[in-house]
Amino acid sequence: MTDLAIDLLWLVILLPLAGALFLHFVGQRLPEPMAGLLASAAIGLSFLVGLVGAFPFFQGDGEATTILLWSWMPAIGANLELLWDPLSALMTLIVTGVGFLIHVFAIGYMHGDERFGRFFVNLNLFAASMLTLVLAGNYAMLFLGWELVGLCSYLLIGFWFTRDSAAGAAKKAFVVNRIGDFGMMVALMLVFAAFGTLSYAGIFDRAGEVLTTGVATAIGLLFLLAAAGKSAQIPLYVWLPDAMEGPTPVSALIHAATMVTAGVYLVARSAAIFELSPTAQVTVATIGAATALWAASIAIAQYDIKKVLAYSTISQLGYMFMAVGATAYVAGIFHLMTHAFFKALLFLGAGSVIHAMSDEQDMRKMGGLLSKMPVTGVTMGIATLAIAGVPPLAGFWSKDEILGSLFARGGWYGVLWVVGLLTAAMTAFYMTRQWVMVFWGEPRWSEDAHPHESPGMMTLPLIALAALTVVGGFVNTPFRFTLEHFLEPVFEGVSMQHPPEGWGMFALMAGISVFAGLVGLAAAGLAYRRPMEDWAEFEQGLQPVWGWWEQAYRVDDFYNVTVVQPGKKAAEAAAFSVDLPVIDGAVNGVGRLARGIGERVRVLQTGQVRNYAALLFAGAIALVVWLAVTGA
Amino acid sequence: MVEAVLFVLMAVAALTGAVTVVLARNPIYSAIGLLGTLFSVAVIYVVHLAHLVAAVQVIVYAGAVLTLFLFVIMLIGVDKSERRIETLPSQRIGVGAIAILLIAGVVAITVFGNFEWVPAAASVIDLDATNGTVAAVAEPMFTDWVLAFEATALLLTIGAAGAVALAHYRRRN
Amino acid sequence: MVAPGWYMALAAALFLVGALGLLIRRNALVMFMCIELMLNAVNLTLVAAGRALNDINGQVAVFFILVVAAAEVVVGLAIIVSIFRLRSTASVDELSEMKG
């Protein structure tokens, strides 16, 4: 049964792809829910195939297999081949599992949209491309998935393309991703120049003797640039907050659970390369920490429900980068999994709130919704606690393992541990602030808003995700490192960082991180329980800092001034003051020169016969003289 | 000795004729000047025993061409003397310069020139009497130069036809 | 016995006068006559050279030049007559419609 599933592994990609194509050509005319159901069925099926295929890995005896579909670009060792090992299996299950739940949610959420069928085409296409990325057997195919995912995020962010802000956000997302892809392309050039191929098989087990530390560092940093583009880290994160223009299920699927984790997957997959350059690892970790802190601070001062979650995602991704940067790959992947659960839940919850409040996204016009939307309220509550790091929920275990690993690694990583703790507190603060502003306190809705609990189709996934958030943590507790053993074969060639051994240390670590979480939680709870006026002046109290946070340090304007405007001016200069006048001018100049010479020569044609005679004669004389001189 | 005297006389006659052609105010006088030059050159041909050429010169040139000139002058009206003003000032200066240059050149050649252009100049071979006669000239013309001969024949016919076409005065109403 | 060089000199002088006349005079007819002068000068050199080199071809060439001269005069005068009929002037300067 299982080896049948492995042989049919390409179904995992084919199913959503077929779903997308079918819906594209036929789906438009299907009655509304049909398209959604079909799409969800497609991704659900591929989840099942993945699950069955992953059984050998669960029992711990499966080994990595490569399934070759057909040779794509043999000149650079790039074939369409699937690599089925525990890491890609885990990622497939996360993508298809969470994806399935989000598809179901979307059926309810997108109810009444006239491009309903079109939405699910893009959603399925996204699932297919993410699976291509995760299952790729070589960097070229990974790059294939990498860019297709960017395409789908472009299509989905700009889904309501009639809105200029959405269209702009879509373009911005794609261009910023493209800058990351540039880093990826250059990295692949280096890899090809060093190994002569792009296929994993040809790279990882020969990495040691082929790469010098210098080249490895270069490749590592370029991978970081690519990951920063895709997973919205410090230099290239500006597109994610704008990506909230897309429908909420999109934000949940793409900008929380799957696409943004591609960067982490890339670093984890290329562990063998990062192994050779400590500098690259430190940079990754530092960028992660900086992003975590930076985004957390901005999230605190946001009023749009989705913006808070967007910056929270960036911050949590920073955690994952800290983990993989400190070679705690399993901890990073573990946090990736748990984050996928509770962040998807948070986004879907926010989606159901927005849906209920007829597209109102400003938290200041919400409040006291718990009574009206109990299921959404409770499930989001669970997620908020999880992300804050409250034990037994999933967030606690994964975040604690990361912080533990950082602490255990010591040195510079110790500093990052402190940053991690601070971010943990801030995370707890802004998440609780959000929950309290939306569900607690006195209602501040406008008159025409009449919130009601979302229909079953939407609340069901919420409950499922809540369950996963509660159970998810126990997958990799320090007592039974099941995930550790599960991912063992993938990382056996690479040294891995673990949290400090022994009960004492675990208790100490857990205590510190829980304490940080509770501090943030309490502060936000107390501050935002009171009516709006109170916490409004509390916010004014922090004014200079609060203002920066709220406008996200005006990074967008900064980029606009330093990159976009000069770029446009340079382009205009190149086009209108160089290309047209100079080069084109040169060409036309030649034409004008010829006409000018003609003009002057024309003067000689005076019409006077005698002038011609004189010229003729002068010529004759000149000839005679020349003959005489040269004695011809 | 006679040849030298004849040469000087004829040279003077030719040059005065030429000058009158150029400087005469009235075209008639320049025509007469041309006639003088033609005759003096004809005499020189005789000196060179080129009798046929001399005869042709006199008959064709002096006879036909010159009379044609006179005829046209009469047709156009002899009193059309040119206005004195010179429309192309630059022309005069230019021509003057060229003239001086050339005269200097000719003088220089005649005085210093050793005529290396004319290889056998030194030895003057005495042409026998028959040389200049019609047979001697005709023989090469109809053997080596027959093609040129036919070409000139064609040229003349075209010239004649052309002249008639050009000058034909269609009576336009 | 007069050296052929002298005849050449004479011919050169004649040619020179003809050329200058051509450049100075404005009446088309006179210009034609000057051209005739120049042609005569050429004939003279040919005959003198012919005699010096004892080669009859000199004189044959003269014939061809004569023919060309005759044809040229015929056509030239025809043109002048037709222009004259249009413009009633023989002066070359007014006839400059062919200006470039």
Next chain:
Amino acid sequence: MLTALVLMPVVAALVVLAVPRKRHEIHLPLGVVLSLAPLGLAAYLFWQFEPVAGMQFVVDVPWYEPWGIGWRLGMDGISMPMVVLTALLVPIALGASTAITKRTREFVVLTLLLEAGMLGAFVATDLFLFFVFFEAMLIPMYFIIGVWGSDRRIYAAFKFFVYTFFGSALMLASIIAMAVIHSSQTGAASFALSDLANLDLTMGAERLLFAAFAIAFAVKVPIFPLHTWLPDAHTEAPTAGSVLLAGVLLKLGTYGLMRFNLTLFPQASVDAVWIMGALAVIGVIYGAVVAIVQPDLKRLVAYSSVSHLGFIVLGIFALTSASLQGAVIQNVNHGLTTGALFLLVGMIYDRRHTKAIAELGGLQKSGPMLAGFFLFMTFASIGLPGLNGFVGEFLVVIGSFPTLPSLAVLAAIGVILAAVYLLWAYQRVFHGIPEGENATFPDLTPREIALLAPLVALVLLIGLYPNILLDRIAPSTEAVLDQVQAVTDYEVPYPGRLVDVFIPGEG
């Protein structure tokens, strides 16, 4: 076989000529049907083509013996893709020119003659014959732009003609020089490519001849400083003209560089790797930057062609297996994607009679089908993996790294700029709410879809399964590389050659 291929369009032209002038409605359909014949033959040749180096279907008939000029034709891996592309694009271009009303007969005849010239140029293995076809193409193109173009067509047509003519004059001189050298060295003059390939030229002569050929082809490609005729020619040409101009005529330059410059002057090519590479990369960056601010959609696509062809030239002069294959396949890809983009721009122009981006907006709402096709082709042009643009550009960029690392990295920047200018244009033209005439924008007619469908299919096919072309191209490009390495002391740096590329299958 190849002679039939070249002469078929000429016969077709004569047939169309026979149709009386006033029967407008017959000319175009007849032209399309007749141009399907060469397509059929080209497809048959493609199917018959074995993936092995060297010329196939060779024809060698002496034409003018004393000078050694012969009707020599042949097709190998480098020219075969272009022949098929040409045969494919002509019926599509003709099909798309229903908007042409005046003098349709002459238009169809000229297009068919243009096709004959193009096919001839690609299959000629005799330099003199190549030059004849190279020039023969200019005349119909000149008239197509000059007569049926839009407002500034005379200026554009004239500039195009004189510019290219200047280049080819240089080439003619060097062709003759080659023949003369050949006759001096071996007694008999000959213009055959095979004979001229093994001439031993002095270093100076080889450099000079290389430069002459290179300039002639640089004008055609166009490479950076010599590109200003392209935007004018494209903007003023009618749809069919632009499609063929971008799809095929530009490729003649890159094909020429590969076929003549590399094989005839290997040492000079090796020395010129850096110069040509640098010019190519400047072209990539410059073309893209200038394209960003173009107000006119067609000029934007024209400048994008300058940028894309810069990749091809970089691929040629990087002299590695991957980059050469990438260059050849990118020739085809660019033909397909830019051809399709021009078709789409033409369709917009037929409906809105404007190419200015400012006047267009919100077309996705009123014309979703057209928007869908345009987006598809935009992403193919940007080089999205899974579509054909990616295969070519990725092979070129990755392949040229071993020999020209810094240039390859700079070229990769072109990838970002491509996304910027194309998507920005797409956003301004298609997104937003359509008002005024944009709202009543009629969507694609079945005829237009029938024109675009084959292109979309091919773009996907080459994007996902490029081996259908790469298998046939690889032997020929390897042959060129072997020849260059054999004659010069140039060593392709480590992963450059196909043979030492690690294929996972064989370990």
